[in-house]
Amino acid sequence: MSAQQENESDHRTAGRTAGRAAAVGGWARRWLRRLTASLGAGGMVSAGVVLLVVLAALLPGLLAPGDPTAVAPAQAYQPPGPGAVFGTDASGRDVYTRVVHGAGQSLGVGAAATAIGLGLGLLLGFGAALGPRWLDGALSRVIEVLFALPSLVLALLLVSVLGAGVGPSVLAVGLATAPGYARILRARARSVVHSPYVTAARLEGVSAPMAFVRHVLPNTLWPLIAVGTLGIGQAIVWVSALSYLGLGALPPSPEWGAMLNAGRLHITSSWWLTVAPGLAITAAAAALTMLGRRLSAVAPA
Amino acid sequence: MSGGLSEEGVAPVLDVAGLTVSFPGVGEVLRDVDLRLEPGRCLAVVGGSGAGKSVLARSLVGLAGEGGAPATVAAERFTVAGQDVTGADARRWRRLRGAEVGFVLQDALQSLDPLRTVGAEVGESLQLRGTRRPERSRRVLQALAHAGLDEPETRAAQRSGELSGGMRQRALIASAIVSVPRLLVADEPTTALDATVARGVLELLGRLRDEGTAVLLVTHDLGAVARLADDVAVLDGGRVVESGSAGQVLGRPAHPVSRALVAAVPRGPGQRPPVPEQAPEVLRATGLRRRYRLPGGGAVEALDGVGLTVRRGQALGVVGESGSGKSTLARILVAAERADAGRVELAGEPWSDLSERHRRPRRHLVRLVPQDPLGSFDPRWDGGRILRTALRLSGSAQSPQELLELVRLPASVLHRSPRSLSGGQRQRLAIARALAAEPAVLVLDEPVSALDVTVQASILETLADLQERTGTALVLISHDLAVIRQVCDTVAVMHRGRIVEQGPVEQVWAQPSAPFTRALLEARPPLP
Amino acid sequence: SGGESGSGNGDAGAGEPVEGGTLVYATGDAEPTCLDPHVGGNYPQALLSTQYLEPLVGRDAEGQIQPWLATDWEVSEDGLTWDLTLAEDITFTDGTPLDAEAVQANIEHLQDPDTASSTGFLAVQKIAEVEPVDATHVRFHLSEPDSALLESLSMQWTAMQSPAGIERGMEENCAAPIGTGPFTVSEWVPQQHVILERNEEYTSHGPEAEHDGAAHLERIEWRFLPDPATRWAALQSGEVHVIDNPEPEAIVAAETGAAGEQFSHLDAPRPGSVNRIELNSGQAPFDDERVREAFIRSADVDPGIEALYQGVATRSHSPLSSAEPMAYSDPALFGTDPAAAERLLDEAGWDETDAEGYRVKDGERLTVRFPVSTNQSVAAEQALFEQIQANTREVGFEVILTPLDLSAWYGALAAPEDGGDNAYEAVSAPYTKVGPDVLRTLYHSAGTEPAPSGYFANLSQVTDEELDATLEEAARITDPDERAALYEQAQRTVLEGYYILPLYDQQNHFLTRGVTGVTTLGTVATPTFINAQLTQQ
Amino acid sequence: MRAVLRWLLGRLAAAALVAWVVATVVFFALRAAGGDPSEAILGGPGSQASEESMARVRQEYSLDEPLLVQYLLQLARTVTFQLGDSYARRLPVAELIGDQLPGTLALAGLGLVLAWAFALAVATLAVRARGPLARRAVGLLRGGEVVASVMPHFWLGAVLIAVFAGGLGWLPATSSDNSLRSLLLPAVTLAVPVAGFLGQVMRDGLEEAHTAPFATTARTRGASERWVLWVHSLRHAALPAIALSGWAFGSLLSGAVVVETLFGRPGLGRLLIDATHARDVPLVIGVVLVIALGYVVVMSVADLLERVVDPRLRGRVEAVRRAPEGEVVS
Ligand SMILES: Nc1ncnc2c1ncn2[C@@H]1O[C@H](COP(=O)(O)OP(=O)(O)OP(=O)(O)O)[C@@H](O)[C@H]1O
Ligand SMILES: Nc1ncnc2c1ncn2[C@@H]1O[C@H](COP(=O)(O)OP(=O)(O)OP(=O)(O)O)[C@@H](O)[C@H]1O
Ligand SMILES: [Mg+2]
Numbered sequence A: 001m002s003a004q005q006e007n008e009s010d011h012r013t014a015g016r017t018a019g020r021a022a023a024v025g026g027w028a029r030r031w032l033r034r035l036t037a038s039l040g041a042g043g044m045v046s047a048g049v050v051l052l053v054v055l056a057a058l059l060p061g062l063l064a065p066g067d068p069t070a071v072a073p074a075q076a077y078q079p080p081g082p083g084a085v086f087g088t089d090a091s092g093r094d095v096y097t098r099v100v101h102g103a104g105q106s107l108g109v110g111a112a113a114t115a116i117g118l119g120l121g122l123l124l125g126f127g128a129a130l131g132p133r134w135l136d137g138a139l140s141r142v143i144e145v146l147f148a149l150p151s152l153v154l155a156l157l158l159v160s161v162l163g164a165g166v167g168p169s170v171l172a173v174g175l176a177t178a179p180g181y182a183r184i185l186r187a188r189a190r191s192v193v194h195s196p197y198v199t200a201a202r203l204e205g206v207s208a209p210m211a212f213v214r215h216v217l218p219n220t221l222w223p224l225i226a227v228g229t230l231g232i233g234q235a236i237v238w239v240s241a242l243s244y245l246g247l248g249a250l251p252p253s254p255e256w257g258a259m260l261n262a263g264r265l266h267i268t269s270s271w272w273l274t275v276a277p278g279l280a281i282t283a284a285a286a287a288l289t290m291l292g293r294r295l296s297a298v299a300p301a
Numbered sequence B: 001m002s003g004g005l006s007e008e009g010v011a012p013v014l015d016v017a018g019l020t021v022s023f024p025g026v027g028e029v030l031r032d033v034d035l036r037l038e039p040g041r042c043l044a045v046v047g048g049s050g051a052g053k054s055v056l057a058r059s060l061v062g063l064a065g066e067g068g069a070p071a072t073v074a075a076e077r078f079t080v081a082g083q084d085v086t087g088a089d090a091r092r093w094r095r096l097r098g099a100e101v102g103f104v105l106q107d108a109l110q111s112l113d114p115l116r117t118v119g120a121e122v123g124e125s126l127q128l129r130g131t132r133r134p135e136r137s138r139r140v141l142q143a144l145a146h147a148g149l150d151e152p153e154t155r156a157a158q159r160s161g162e163l164s165g166g167m168r169q170r171a172l173i174a175s176a177i178v179s180v181p182r183l184l185v186a187d188e189p190t191t192a193l194d195a196t197v198a199r200g201v202l203e204l205l206g207r208l209r210d211e212g213t214a215v216l217l218v219t220h221d222l223g224a225v226a227r228l229a230d231d232v233a234v235l236d237g238g239r240v241v242e243s244g245s246a247g248q249v250l251g252r253p254a255h256p257v258s259r260a261l262v263a264a265v266p267r268g269p270g271q272r273p274p275v276p277e278q279a280p281e282v283l284r285a286t287g288l289r290r291r292y293r294l295p296g297g298g299a300v301e302a303l304d305g306v307g308l309t310v311r312r313g314q315a316l317g318v319v320g321e322s323g324s325g326k327s328t329l330a331r332i333l334v335a336a337e338r339a340d341a342g343r344v345e346l347a348g349e350p351w352s353d354l355s356e357r358h359r360r361p362r363r364h365l366v367r368l369v370p371q372d373p374l375g376s377f378d379p380r381w382d383g384g385r386i387l388r389t390a391l392r393l394s395g396s397a398q399s400p401q402e403l404l405e406l407v408r409l410p411a412s413v414l415h416r417s418p419r420s421l422s423g424g425q426r427q428r429l430a431i432a433r434a435l436a437a438e439p440a441v442l443v444l445d446e447p448v449s450a451l452d453v454t455v456q457a458s459i460l461e462t463l464a465d466l467q468e469r470t471g472t473a474l475v476l477i478s479h480d481l482a483v484i485r486q487v488c489d490t491v492a493v494m495h496r497g498r499i500v501e502q503g504p505v506e507q508v509w510a511q512p513s514a515p516f517t518r519a520l521l522e523a524r525p526p527l528p
Numbered sequence C: 001s002g003g004e005s006g007s008g009n010g011d012a013g014a015g016e017p018v019e020g021g022t023l024v025y026a027t028g029d030a031e032p033t034c035l036d037p038h039v040g041g042n043y044p045q046a047l048l049s050t051q052y053l054e055p056l057v058g059r060d061a062e063g064q065i066q067p068w069l070a071t072d073w074e075v076s077e078d079g080l081t082w083d084l085t086l087a088e089d090i091t092f093t094d095g096t097p098l099d100a101e102a103v104q105a106n107i108e109h110l111q112d113p114d115t116a117s118s119t120g121f122l123a124v125q126k127i128a129e130v131e132p133v134d135a136t137h138v139r140f141h142l143s144e145p146d147s148a149l150l151e152s153l154s155m156q157w158t159a160m161q162s163p164a165g166i167e168r169g170m171e172e173n174c175a176a177p178i179g180t181g182p183f184t185v186s187e188w189v190p191q192q193h194v195i196l197e198r199n200e201e202y203t204s205h206g207p208e209a210e211h212d213g214a215a216h217l218e219r220i221e222w223r224f225l226p227d228p229a230t231r232w233a234a235l236q237s238g239e240v241h242v243i244d245n246p247e248p249e250a251i252v253a254a255e256t257g258a259a260g261e262q263f264s265h266l267d268a269p270r271p272g273s274v275n276r277i278e279l280n281s282g283q284a285p286f287d288d289e290r291v292r293e294a295f296i297r298s299a300d301v302d303p304g305i306e307a308l309y310q311g312v313a314t315r316s317h318s319p320l321s322s323a324e325p326m327a328y329s330d331p332a333l334f335g336t337d338p339a340a341a342e343r344l345l346d347e348a349g350w351d352e353t354d355a356e357g358y359r360v361k362d363g364e365r366l367t368v369r370f371p372v373s374t375n376q377s378v379a380a381e382q383a384l385f386e387q388i389q390a391n392t393r394e395v396g397f398e399v400i401l402t403p404l405d406l407s408a409w410y411g412a413l414a415a416p417e418d419g420g421d422n423a424y425e426a427v428s429a430p431y432t433k434v435g436p437d438v439l440r441t442l443y444h445s446a447g448t449e450p451a452p453s454g455y456f457a458n459l460s461q462v463t464d465e466e467l468d469a470t471l472e473e474a475a476r477i478t479d480p481d482e483r484a485a486l487y488e489q490a491q492r493t494v495l496e497g498y499y500i501l502p503l504y505d506q507q508n509h510f511l512t513r514g515v516t517g518v519t520t521l522g523t524v525a526t527p528t529f530i531n532a533q534l535t536q537q
Numbered sequence D: 001m002r003a004v005l006r007w008l009l010g011r012l013a014a015a016a017l018v019a020w021v022v023a024t025v026v027f028f029a030l031r032a033a034g035g036d037p038s039e040a041i042l043g044g045p046g047s048q049a050s051e052e053s054m055a056r057v058r059q060e061y062s063l064d065e066p067l068l069v070q071y072l073l074q075l076a077r078t079v080t081f082q083l084g085d086s087y088a089r090r091l092p093v094a095e096l097i098g099d100q101l102p103g104t105l106a107l108a109g110l111g112l113v114l115a116w117a118f119a120l121a122v123a124t125l126a127v128r129a130r131g132p133l134a135r136r137a138v139g140l141l142r143g144g145e146v147v148a149s150v151m152p153h154f155w156l157g158a159v160l161i162a163v164f165a166g167g168l169g170w171l172p173a174t175s176s177d178n179s180l181r182s183l184l185l186p187a188v189t190l191a192v193p194v195a196g197f198l199g200q201v202m203r204d205g206l207e208e209a210h211t212a213p214f215a216t217t218a219r220t221r222g223a224s225e226r227w228v229l230w231v232h233s234l235r236h237a238a239l240p241a242i243a244l245s246g247w248a249f250g251s252l253l254s255g256a257v258v259v260e261t262l263f264g265r266p267g268l269g270r271l272l273i274d275a276t277h278a279r280d281v282p283l284v285i286g287v288v289l290v291i292a293l294g295y296v297v298v299m300s301v302a303d304l305l306e307r308v309v310d311p312r313l314r315g316r317v318e319a320v321r322r323a324p325e326g327e328v329v330s
């Protein structure tokens, strides 16, 4: 590890413990400063974008006070201008307002799919890593089989069982991501369990369950935060692909994938219909991916 | 042909004056370095870690900035193998490298491409110069044999992963000498090797020098210098602070840095009072056996009937070559692993026979300081948490600060992650953690092998001091006899899973009885 | 011909027409699973089979039945016996003659359960027996009078195929049915294309044919291109000559396009029913006429159609397509009036509102579940539904639009006893059938009885005995005027009961480029290429 | 020799397991989906088939048997490689898939090749960049990789069609055969996101290998940068990328479902969508089975390739499988 990275991780851990003693304000400031230092310029921009998206998701009214579903057919297909920064869509709805209000659902979709994937991955991965050998064998096969089903194939199957809609799409993408998470977790948990520091703790007289709680769990899950961040971005994109196949979000919800897909048909006549949600999807996904990368680079190996 | 000639009239292979190397953002790493080396001689560059030794070595082949920011190199005079290379372009450097200058990189274990055969790697410099196949393989085999590798044909077909560390080092040297360069630059060629192997490598370099190659040896091992070098340059903070003949610099070091380096070399016995015979036994091992199955089939007898006793206040050194079973013994002693046969008793009570659940209440009596201390710290924890947890686990009333004082670490370590500590500091932190339990026995596996001499010396001093103060029994594992001799009162010599000799250190030193012990003592580098 | 109802006729700015060549047609409709329209019977099958199969009779743009394979017909006084005279010297492309026995074989094929015909099966349901009188005369004995018989026989789903072809068994016949049309099926590479070769011996010219002899085109490559944007791009880049189901943007762009791009537009609304939203009167809340009216009064459809379709579709106020001469409309019933809607809802007891502004009655929210078939509703239509959702929300309706694939959509509609869940209050379901008798399919109470598969056509679940009687009467009476009067009465009942919200004709547009003479049949408005010629660019 | 045999047996066992699980999952998933399969047989959903014909079909296809019996029947057919006839298309499933397989393989294959080519170009450019300006460009390239990796297929494809087919008219908007001209746009659409991932992995690998001690050693032997790149670093960088090929294959197939629909290209993806919509159980099982087995084959090939490139792996029964750091969706 390079000297620079060493210092970064030092900052982080140091910040964490120092905070316990110091005043909360000082702690927060220091932590923030260290985070900024470790994220770098690209990471900060990504973090900014992500923050903006989260803000839009939580308080859309703050950024766009209008009603995202208010129709005004007379104002349809207005190009971007002073009245509507991103123009209006086929029903005269303000594209900017819709993009802002769509953040909640899109981000929610990404987060929910990732949560499902992570949850299942956790079960499979920890089961395989910590369970008896036969369980490892069995779960590893399950992971392998799940891997053999590409996500859209899985999604098609699920949608045919549960019907179209956001729920099934999210579930599908979640399921499709699970084997990936499971594999990372299994490898990670195994290496942590057999790591010298867990052995060291055991030699100090720490019991096995205690060692799991103190060392294995945190050290396995921490890198997962990074991977999960990255996963959210991709999940948003995949759910939007399902929207394209007509299996995604319900109208008139301004989910980005659905908006992008609806606007796609007007790509030559009303380009702004795709540009806004397209930018939103790529910016959010790319920022999440970038942030995930930075976080995993910062995470102790 | 004037000026380039030395007083004796021999053209130097290397003639550098006023070499200055700087990196953007870092500044000058080398300042005004003058070097001169004639054929058939060996110049040693010594200095502490970070002194700039490796940068200097790389500058000599035009690769100063390798693996990092591009370097700015300036020199008043810079002649390599008779060619003026001040301001040489990439192409001219390439013509020198491999052909006129052979280079052995510091990270010997990773310096051979693991995906290519040793033969291909060794022959690369020939291949780059268009040498055809039969001729090439002939010379590769010759170089491998010259470098002292047995079965050159077999080795040439293997890949670096299949070779031991010593073999890799030799193969790397073979690759540096295959095109018979006039200058051989070797950066720490013996660091990773145990004494017997290191000695072989140094002998090889000596032979090459005697055959007329100019050898530039970069090292922090003064023993190696004493054995091989004709001249020495001491580097500190990027400057040559002292240079001269080896005898002069090692015998009568003038500069404080040189003096500190020489002084740090462990020599002679430590001042240790004898351990009284009636002191209670804290650890007794009898008939330990451990056998490992190997992946390709077959097995290795890591321990083959080992027995030993450790009394209170005693410091037992365990010495042996690599793979002799030292670490295995350590793990079994602290019950991190079960022996196939034999038992360990702790303070007169059963230990290895207990179940882990029954062992746990007595765990605080034994502590292991592992070979790699960094790996043994949870990467998310800082020094404070590591020590506090250790104290809580052993129910000790001490404070973390007290532990740090014991191992001479500053209190700031409490807020730092082990990763940001230097190797020596990490080792101390590991020892401090072990001491939290006030153990009856402290087992240390190669506590100083990864550290440079000065740091090594201070750790050993700490250990000796500690034992004096706390009376903890020590089991100190090392492949370095000098280290053992400095700290321990008793030594056990291991060879292929057995203890071949055991007794008071000075007695073993004076009259080694086992042939293996004798070989080990002979491989010792002469003290400077 | 049907093409005349279009705004263009395929000659605009075209180059010199040439003989021969391959026309490439890109359809956005699904790829049929069987090329024989007797099997199953959906629109894509009709579209494709128009090129190689021909029906017994045709229909012109005014809705008048015209001779085709049958040159003459006569119905008995009691309406139970029909005598058809077949054109002479017509053979199927395999050489089998088109005679009375061939007609008998076709009707029996349609009625055979093994054929699994649904559309064609319903069309010939009332034919009890087919009697070949001689080679060119065939007699149908009906179980009850059927004024819609000729209209039924004009549809592509009852078109005539070679009996020898049918004999080969379903698998082979599905791959390449044999008919009398201007082209023959020569190759079908599933998912890719169907290759149609010119029938050199073509003689059975239908009402749309403008010349004698075989078609001008040598072959047609029929391709399946589900994505509308891609279809339009393919037409622009000259890869294909004809596309169907274009997006309104594409139509507008084609019509206003630069001079160099000679696109033409064919607008051929489908016959039968209009595109409409049907309100499920079989259960709450739409079992109350006031609530239905409130919904319809609060939906402001016109501006949406204007904006979304950009003048391509015109608003309809009738249950029937504008292609049906007996269509009756009443715009007065559909004036938008949110205030009136509010009043109606108050009267109906939906007089409270919840926190989100939706109306509530007895703790139940005024919810309208609206399953949308993604296979059948184009993007613009879905957007229109979203607008209606926004409009009706103003007065307190909660409309839940659920996009579903076809299977799931049918599942949502089907009655609970058939494994479905009747989970809809509003739905838009196209139904294509020639003639006003489609009203009987859609609004007769018998239409609430599900077929074995659970499907039923009367999705607004109208059960009105008087209406039933009118529709039955109309189906029996062959006199055009009386028939028209009865159908007007029926349509009035449907409209005035606020069972449906008519939107516009079932959109059926075609864009062409580099080809002239493309027309559509007056029956189910499928394009025919009998007159088509590629033009030199 | 024994190692080879063991490896082969392992692969076969994996294939069998995957086949069994997939057949089971798909069978029960589609049966749970509702919608009567006999409807699929009788002309698709919403068919108005008569009671009589439904009964006949049910009997013919054993749909009146208990579900478990039907499952076992299906399994028996699957095991003996009788994929049966498609309900909706009435053609042998094997034939339908056989027709579509080459097209999809050509598409995915070209996609993979393009992705590798892009990734390789980006990675080599990144390590060979010298000077601050070039470094900055590489920084941009990194951002580009991330953006590429999250690019939705359907959008990218639509833009490519609008520009290169609709606007410029250089390439066809549709893709019906396997000629390069017609494959190019869909393959690029498919390749871009995968190239984004592979590029990141390769660049990381290349940067690491390029600064590794063995690369420096090669330089001290007089090797030029190009030599170091081609003889040493690339092999190392290729390893993680090869290990990713299984993942990439899955990702390409997922993408193919979208891309084939978008470009109106025949192929397995479209076949699958149609079959799913039609509840065509045998066809769905067939397609999913082929895809899953294809994955096993690709994994095996990647496994072999890895051993070819990395002799260190040869002793091992199974090479490590990876998804790119966290790139868990395929
Ligand atoms: N490419 C580079 N860019 C920036 N700084 C460098 C570079 N290479 C070396 N340095 C710095 O130059 C100094 C000297 O490093 P060098 O590797 O020569 O030390 P050394 O004497 O070989 O130490 P050691 O005994 O640990 O190998 C160090 O501070 C190091 O961080
Ligand atoms: N877990 C294991 N599995 C298989 N073989 C092992 C294992 N641990 C040790 N060995 C083998 O047992 C022998 C003794 O190993 P050990 O690590 O005890 O040697 P050592 O004396 O500590 O060597 P070094 O000085 O290199 O650390 C070696 O041959 C080693 O390869
Ligand atoms: Mg060095």
Ligand SMILES: [Mg+2]
Binding pocket: B326, B327, B328, B371, B445, B446
């Ligand atoms: Mg050891």
